[in-house]
Amino acid sequence: xxxxxxxxxxxxxxxxxxxxxxxxxxxxxxxxxxxxxxxxxxxxxxxxxxxxxxxxxxxxxxxxxxxxxxxxxxxxxxxxxxxxxxxxxxxxxxxxxxxxxxxxxxxxxxxxxxxxxxxxxxxxxxxxxxxxxxxxxxxxxxxxxxxxxxxxxxxxxxxxxxxxxxxxxxxxxxxxxxxxxxxxxxxxxxxxxxxxxxxxxxxxxxxxxxxxxxxxxxxxxxxxxxxxxxxxxxxxxxxxxxxxxxxxxxxxxxxxxxxxxxxxxxxxxxxxxxxxxxxxxxxxxxxxxxxxxxxxxxxxxxxxxxxxxxxxxxxxxxxxxx
Numbered sequence: 027x028x029x030x031x032x033x034x035x036x037x038x039x040x041x042x043x044x045x046x047x048x049x050x051x052x053x054x055x056x057x058x059x060x061x062x063x064x065x066x067x068x069x070x071x072x073x074x075x076x077x078x079x080x081x082x083x084x085x086x087x088x089x090x091x092x093x094x095x096x097x098x099x100x101x102x103x104x105x106x107x108x109x110x111x112x113x114x115x116x117x118x119x120x121x122x123x124x125x126x127x128x129x130x131x132x133x134x135x136x137x138x139x140x141x142x143x144x145x146x147x148x149x150x151x152x153x154x155x156x157x158x159x160x161x162x163x164x165x166x167x168x169x170x171x172x173x174x175x176x177x178x179x180x181x182x183x184x185x186x187x188x189x190x191x192x193x194x195x196x197x198x199x200x201x202x203x204x205x206x207x208x209x210x211x212x213x214x215x216x217x218x219x220x221x222x223x224x225x226x227x228x229x230x231x232x233x234x235x236x237x238x239x240x241x242x243x244x245x246x247x248x249x250x251x252x253x254x255x256x257x258x259x260x261x262x263x264x265x266x267x268x269x270x271x272x273x274x275x276x277x278x279x280x281x282x283x284x285x286x287x288x289x290x291x292x293x294x295x296x297x298x299x300x301x302x303x304x305x306x307x308x309x310x311x312x313x314x315x316x317x318x319x320x321x322x323x324x325x326x327x328x329x330x331x332x333x334x335x336x337x338x339x340x341x342x343x344x345x346x347x348x
Contacts, residue, residue: 027082029095029318031304031315031317031318032079032082032316033080033081033307033314033315034067034068034079034314034315035077035078035079036065036067037076037077038055038057038066039066040059040060040062041061042222042225042231043063043114043222044061044114045061045112046114048203049062049065049112049312050062052311052312053065053110053312054311054312063111063113063114064109065111067110067296068294068314069108071087071103071210071212075212079316086104090104095318095319096316097318097319098292098319098339100340101337103210105209105210105274105337106208106209106274106337107207107209107210108206108208108294108296108314108333108335109206110205110298110312111198111203111206113198113200116153116197116198116220117197117198118218118219118220118231118233119153119177119196119197119219120214121192121195121196121217121242122137122138122193122194122213122214122215123213123241124192124193124241125192127237128211131213132213134211137209137211138190138191138192138273139208139209140187140189140206140267140268140274141187141188141198142185142267142276142278142333143185143186143202143204143251144185144203144204144205144298145203147201147202150200151179151181151202152199152202153177153178153179153197153199154180154188154194154195154196155194155243155246155247155248156176156178156242156246157176157177157178157246158245158246159245160244161239164176164239164242164244168235180250180251182251183253186251186252186253187268188249189249189268192241193241193242194246194249195242195243205296205333207268207274207335209273209274215237216231216232216233216234217233217234217238219231254266254267256278259287260285261281261283261286262279262286262287262326263279263280263281263282264277264278264279265277265278265280270338272340274336275293275334276333276334276335276336277289277333278332278333278334279330279331279333280330280332281300282329283328283329284326284327286323287323287324288322289324289334291337292316292318292336293316293317293335294334294335294336295309295315295333296313296314297309297310297312297314297331298332300329301328301329302326303325303326303328304324306325309330309332
């Protein structure tokens with residue numbers, strides 16, 4: 027299969043906490059799925075959530091299996107996932123466990139993730155962490171529904187980056203537009219969901235407080251938003267957030283007219299603003315393209331704000347030879 031830059035169609039799922047019309051009007055996500063508050067720009071969970079690659083007539087998980095040379099990854103499944111969220115209500119208070127617990131729970135893996143805030147109202151906030159000093163205090167405040175005592179909130183900083191370790195209590199707040207990168211996994215443990223009724227079932231969504239007690243970080247540590255500096259590289263404004271082998275790589279490429287960029291691995295480029303071309307392939311706000319491994323220099327033209335999601339193998343061939 028000849029390597030080429032290809033567009034990835036988003037995958038949609040309805041969310042109880044809903045969404046307004048920004049994802050449709052600004053990001054061009056047109057779907058019958060309602061309410062639309064979250065879009066999977068990159069996901070490859072076969073038989074569950076799986077993006078389409080229309081130019082190749084297959085799903086992303088099928089492409090990963092059929093053309094490993096496009097990715098050159100050591101993992102059985104595509105290792106990264108990308109979402110854009112625009113909730114019209116607060117998400118559930120939740121956490122993601124580590125690999126060991128996830129394997130015992132459903133045979134999967136943990137889901138470390140990171141967010142970059144794209145936009146937020148003046149009073150925008152996220153829930154992040156807690157104030158309990160020990161498990162007894164955490165359980166007592168939860169059982170008594172003393173959420174004001176337990177939950178810690180952070181004011182959202184537009185363009186701020188925050189890393190979410192396994193065991194970190196968190197929730198995106200109402201109206202906070204967020205780019206999310208994570209491991210390509212799917213295990214969320216909920217502590218509290220505001221007693222909302224799921225219209226599809228007529229009941230509240232399941233919560234897993236005992237599992238949260240077992241996995242929440244105790245004592246917690248305060249993590250704040252970080253503002254990473256950008257540097258001008260070959261005509262682009264480049265921000266490098268994260269590059270951890272075995273987890274994910276995240277960068278931001280902002281182009282005002284034209285520039286070039288070289289990345290030594292495969293990557294997914296998602297446009298969060300503007301429109302233009304990447305090696306002649308048109309892309310506009312809301313769209314994602316897959317750049318196969320070995321593509322080389324990328325010539326970017328137009329007014330574009332792109333996020334680059336990629337993965338670096340935990341063990342490089344050179345390390346394995348040694």
